[in-house]
Amino acid sequence: MAGNKGGRPMKFSEKEFGKYVLDYMVCLYEAQKQGDAETPTLFGFWRWLDERKQCSFHTVRRCFDEYWADMKKEFNELRADLLVNGGAKGVYNVTMVIFALKNWCGWKDRKEQSVEVSGNMSLESKLKALEGDKF
Numbered sequence: 001m002a003g004n005k006g007g008r009p010m011k012f013s014e015k016e017f018g019k020y021v022l023d024y025m026v027c028l029y030e031a032q033k034q035g036d037a038e039t040p041t042l043f044g045f046w047r048w049l050d051e052r053k054q055c056s057f058h059t060v061r062r063c064f065d066e067y068w069a070d071m072k073k074e075f076n077e078l079r080a081d082l083l084v085n086g087g088a089k090g091v092y093n094v095t096m097v098i099f100a101l102k103n104w105c106g107w108k109d110r111k112e113q114s115v116e117v118s119g120n121m122s123l124e125s126k127l128k129a130l131e132g133d134k135f
Contacts, residue, residue, distance in 0.1 A: 010053065010055045010056070010059050011059075012059075012063050014066075014067045014070065014071075017063045017067055018067070018071055018074075020045075020049055020052075020053075021045065021071065021075060022078070024040075024044075024045050024048050024049070025040060025078045025079070025082060027048065028040055028044075028082055029082060029085075032082065032085065032086050032089070032091050035091060036091070037086070037091050037092055039083075039092065039096075039100070040078075040079045040082050040083070042060065042061070042064065043057070045060065046060040046061075076104070076105045076106060077105075079100075079104060079105055080101055080105040080107065083097045083100050083101060083105070084097065084101070
């Protein structure tokens with residue numbers, strides 16, 4: 001595809017679009033090594049792809065809508081890896097990383113369970129009762 005000069009919107013196959021998404025993530029990872037703080041967003045992906053294929057944001061949005069069900073898990077795993085590594089290296093603000101992981105990648109905080117120790121029952125017995133016989 002040599003870019004679209006107008007007329008009908010550009011089309012990508014699912015495989016081709018998935019390859020561009022993966023290439024974008026690899027590009028962000030390489031930039032992250034240099035300290036670049038570009039976050040993995042849909043708009044960022046469109047800007048990156050537009051430089052290579054001159055496609056519209058509408059085309060990218062349509063492809064994500066069409067192929068999202070099949071690529072969502074892999075895309076969010078790659079995005080989460082990129083965010084976590086960037087947060088650990090100080091490339092991204094840690095608060096932003098936590099927000100993005102929870103809201104973009106579906107991460108959740110663990111629910112804490114409180115254990116009351118009272119009476120004659122030992123802590124070990126309480127844990128066994130709480131966890132079953134896994135202890």
